[in-house]
Amino acid sequence: MTSPFNFEPLDIPAEYASLRHEVRDFLAEASSQWTGWKIGHSWTGFDREFSRELGARGWIGMTWPKQYGGHERTGLERYVVVEELLAAGAPLGAHWFGDRQSGPLLLRLGTEAQRQRFLPMIARGEAAFCIGLSEPDAGSDLASLRSRATRVDGGWRLNGRKIWTTNAQVCDFMIGLFRTEGSAEVEKHKGLSQFLIDMRSSGIEVRPIVDLTGEAHFNEVMFDNVFVPGDALVGSEGNGWAQASGELAFERSQPDRYMSCFPLLSAALDPICQQGQVDRLAARRIGDAVAELVVLREMSLSIVGQLASGHSPAQEAALLKDLGNSYEQRMPELVRELTDASAVMTRGDRLSELQAFLTQTVPTFSLRGGTREILRGIIAKGLGLR
Incomplete structure (x- = not known):
């Protein structure tokens, strides 16, 4: 039977090894004073100074055109940098979503004025973005949102609520999805538009x-007029659903979807190996986790290649996120058993x-970036089961 999912292999070129070592050397010094608590936050940890330092090194907006503050490097070079940052549990939240x-x-759908204004700020690590999608009364059904944008002289008036908005209390801008026509009861996937909100x-x-x-x-987040x-x-008025869906392929395919707990496994292996002997059961479980x-890494790399080629592998990204979530959620218990650590x-x-x-x-x-139930619905559709 032919698989409905496409995971063509993609390798990182050997010449990128020098970039990997450069990032590792930087992180070895930068992370020397990080606590375990800070490392645990990883890409949700909010540290503007650290983001500005990454921007100064050219590690934000790496693939973007130079005219917008980018560095015109490849997607795989960016992947190398992101992998190393996540492996160290670096605090990336101040620039991550941007x-x-x-x-x-x-870059794809913004006006030239939007690109000129916002992209250089993001690349310098100076503009923190949050994403306004989910709503309190919509459950896991994103398309049933009720927040509305009404056209007025000179622009729009926004009313409604968003929820589960990461770091909204410290961010500078939001890209929010609002209903500009129709209703959630009639044509819920139509009449949605995205707005850039200060x-x-x-x-x-x-x-x-x-x-x-x-x-x-x-x-x-509450919007009152x-x-x-x-x-x-x-982008285009009324095309917000397609635009937001395309965004989610970027969100669900990145290494953070399986590496959020990697620093824990890495930190636990040192004391385990220092004991001198690892019993067969422990060795097997560690081997399973690494395998x-x-x-998951191979799947993620494949999706990165597809995105770079202009494809929108939404189903593959959903599968990676679901499997990655399950993997990450098992990690703390695995480490507890391997180290025989108390819950203190x-x-x-x-x-x-x-x-x-x-x-x-x-x-x-299993909530952030799409609930497990929604992801499995997307996967089932890819398998022809719905």
């Missing part, structure tokens, strides 16, 4: 959602802090 999806969206606009209220760790990187100018529209990681956090112990943070946080991994 570099991964908002910038590429503007988070300092009058009428925006951000309500942080405190999680089990006592922190709040998820937020609910918020005005945005006419040039805030991104699964390699498979020891302050100052990097492995203990990392283990504690991720144990509390991994349940959210």
